[in-house]
Amino acid sequence: MRSLRDWRHFDLTLFGAAVLLVAYGLLMIYSATLGIEDGGALDSRVIRQAAYAAIGFCLLLLVSAMDYHMLATLAYAMYAVTIVLLTVVLITGQIFHGAQRWIDLGLFPLQPSEAAKLATALALARYLSDRGERIHQARFILRTLLFPAMPAALILAQPDVGTAAIQFAIWLGVIVVAGARFVHLGALLGATIALTPLAWLLMQDYMRKRVMIFLDPASDPLGAGYNVIQALIGVGSGGLLGRGFTSGTQSQLHFLRVKYADFIFSVLAEELGFVGAMVLLALFLVVLLRGLRVMFISADTFGRLTATGLLSAILLQVSVNIGMNIGLLPVTGVTLPLISYGGSSLLTVLVSLGVLESVAMRHRKFEF
Amino acid sequence: MSFVEPITSLEDPIEQVIEDPYRTRLFAFGAVIVIAMLALAAQLYRLQIAEGQKYRNYADNNRFRILHVEAPRGVIYDRNGILMVRNRPSYTVGVIPADLPKQPEAILRRVEAVLGLPDGEALRQFRERTTDQFTLIPLKTNVDEPTAFLLEERHLDLPGVHVVIQPIREYLDGPLTSHILGYVGPINREQFEDLRKFVEKRYGLLDRVGQSGIEQGFEPDLRGIPGERRIEVDVTGREVRRLGVDSPKPGHNLVLTIDLDLQRALATALAERLDRYETASAVALQPATGEVLALIHLPAYDNNLFARGIPQADFAALLADPRNPLLNGAIGGTYLPGAPFQTVIAAGGLQEGIIGPRTLIDCPGSLLAPSRFDPTVNTEFPDRGAFGRQDVVAALGNGCNAFFYQVGGGEPTGKFAGLGVDRIAHYARLLGFISLGGIGLPGEASGFFPSPEWKQRTYDEIWYHGDTYLVSVGQAYLTVTPLQMAQLAALVANGGTLYRPQLVRKIVDDQDQIVRTFRPEVVRAVPLDAAHWSLLQEGWKAGMAIGQTPNGARYQGTAYFPGATDMRLAGHAATAERAAIDASGKLLNHGWFVGYAPSDVPEVALAIFLRRGSREEAVQIAESVFRNYFRVAPPPYIPPRSGGSTHGQH
Known part of the structure; x- marks a missing residue:
């Protein structure tokens, strides 16, 4: 049995770290949604998130069992569907927190921008693995830029800068690993820097405001800078060991807003302290390094580049989300993978890990 | 061969894949992962360990x-x-x-x-x-x-x-x-x-x-x-x-010190015909202590409106009311005193030796005073009536102007000199006028007393002899407050001790332990011979009776009220006249009652002022209030006999 033998190479460390992270996340969502008013009853969001986790791990195992080469065949089609969905969400999406990100599928709301991470990574990997020898051509690199650019433009229109940026992170990770020349990468960096002032001009007011707030949160302590300051206070007041689980005053007394989603890290750092935060970072480091191992051992370029794209997305999300919670980066709507409340995000990351497992399981092409 | 051995760990040296272009790129990727995690960890160290206390303080400030x-x-x-x-x-x-x-x-x-x-x-x-x-x-x-x-x-x-x-x-x-x-x-x-x-x-x-x-x-x-x-x-x-x-x-x-029952009885009596008066005030004092038993000024406002937070419209209405319900006229309203001021002249005249207990002055119904420029031209000063020869007791009872014109301003032809305006002012001040009583409420007025200089300054006119006459009977220039009138009554009643009017008896804490007790506070013992006080008291009793003094002077008191003779009352009533007609064409007459009871052992001194009221009304109110206070049943109806009776309230 070929497939049974494959399971010997199922990366249990990666899977285990993911399970711990999701459990960690559920605990923190429980704490963050604990109402003083309803006397500690389990919030429906905890149950929803647990249900998504269960579905997510099933999908992870299912995807692991699938040969990822099937995904190569489907890559372009999935990409096309994602573009269509992103367009639809722009037109009919529900309004939520000022941004249109959802499609109501009846059963659960779907966030196509999350699925777009997978689609872009797969499509890029397919494209580059088919034409690997052309990676040294500048024109070719510019052409590959279309893969993240199309979904990014649609996501930016929602508007969601953070998730749009992830599209480019996927692309950057993939072309670097695919072997793009440093000259080209340098030129790209230069062009990006040169275009920054233009970007400032093109930004919408709220984006500029967020950047300004990032640079100086105290400029608007009760308005836009409020959550940044409250998140910082939460993290800092945690100290070494934290205020105790469900005992963080910043989160439990509602000084911190949207704490179960984008700012859940602040809750964690406040209640569980530096130690709790280090445990979280260590778990992420395990996931990322085991993912890097998959990139090393992948049997083929498509697998390697797919793994690169998916891992890039996770790395950027972890960095950007924690970074904004601790005042290193401006606030964007980027969730903390496996931890933040949100079904689409959780499912996307777990399916991504499933793809990584699938690549890991099939790294030995010529097994007797 | 290179595919035979899987890479199981990053540390594994794999020489055979050295030419693999991915390898360096993957190491670079790994470096980025490690650097990102280290950067986050470093910032967390700074926030949570290095500056943790600072943020803890911020968090505490949020919540405490x-x-x-x-x-x-x-x-x-x-x-x-x-x-x-x-x-x-x-x-x-x-x-x-x-x-x-x-x-x-x-x-x-x-x-x-x-x-x-x-x-x-x-x-x-x-x-x-x-x-x-x-x-x-x-x-x-x-x-x-x-x-x-x-x-x-x-x-x-x-x-x-x-x-x-x-x-x-x-x-x-x-x-x-x-x-x-x-x-x-x-x-x-x-x-x-x-x-x-x-x-x-x-x-x-x-x-x-x-x-x-x-x-x-x-x-x-x-x-x-x-x-x-x-x-x-x-x-x-x-x-x-x-x-x-x-x-x-x-x-x-x-x-x-307020007696709420008396307060209510007085207010009810005043309110009965308030529509006829512009305002009405009453002050009741305890003569032996100066304690204020009642203090009323109508119309009054409902202070609950203020306590609840008065709506702007209600406040505007109170401010717009021409009768000024927000001002306490009983202590802050200044009015012509009329006849009760004669007591000041009597006190001064007796003390200064201008008159004695047996001095008789003719009261023919008016006083003719020759002009100082042309002695053949007489100015006539009006009186309430012709009372014949009057001594000081009868003159006080009758409110006889002619008597007090001369004691205050002198005999018109110069047979004897009067007190003169300066000495009148002196005695007015001694008896509690022209100064604040010190009741301790905001808005107390001192009243006013004129002087020749003041008249010159204000009207550009010299002070005529006639002005002294008018002042002597309380009919021009000078003003007093109802509180001062009540003080005058208390002063006469207690025989010469001027007390500070007192509103608070004691201050107690929430356990009912006394924090402070207020003792009666003597402003001054008015320097007047005791015999003179007795004469003044006789005069006040005469003010509420009909009779004849031992000197043979007859009187029918200004405040005589046939229905009140069963109570021992003393007092005066007057209609203070201001020779001016207001916009509505009515004379600005004020009704006063000033008195005390019982006349032998005074318990209550009372002043009632009715703006635009009459003295008869003031007396009736006083009668009903005293009757209520002393719980004296109304007498059976006896038709009044002409000529009056000699039994007073002695």
């Missing part, structure tokens, strides 16, 4: 608050222990600036709508009255319960809006005692500066303090010492845990 707890204000009793004002819990709705969003307009508008405040009122209050971020700015007091509950339920939609239970003053008798008690209202800047010296009372800019009456006069006594509640709050400022309480200390209670 010290709330000011208002102390119950002292209550006020009448002299018999009847409660006059108490504190009633009421809902106050206000905002705490720190809990409001940065743009509070929308929320303030919503609160306005719920509370029924005018547009922009909440925002104005918020802007003008914010002192610090954590002190409640009251928007409306005395909010009804359904509204308070509604706001409580909606607290999540209305961050920063708080409903607190705050005691408000309930004046149990409203207008009956409003001129005595006054009211409390929001403190103003000057009051704050003034009251700050009572450091332990911890006055704040959002407090409510006495704005008038006893509430203002005894503000520091009535105010308690506020407490503190240290609490932990959530982000909307709602208390989640109580960490400690310093209980407030209630203010001291006052026991007034």
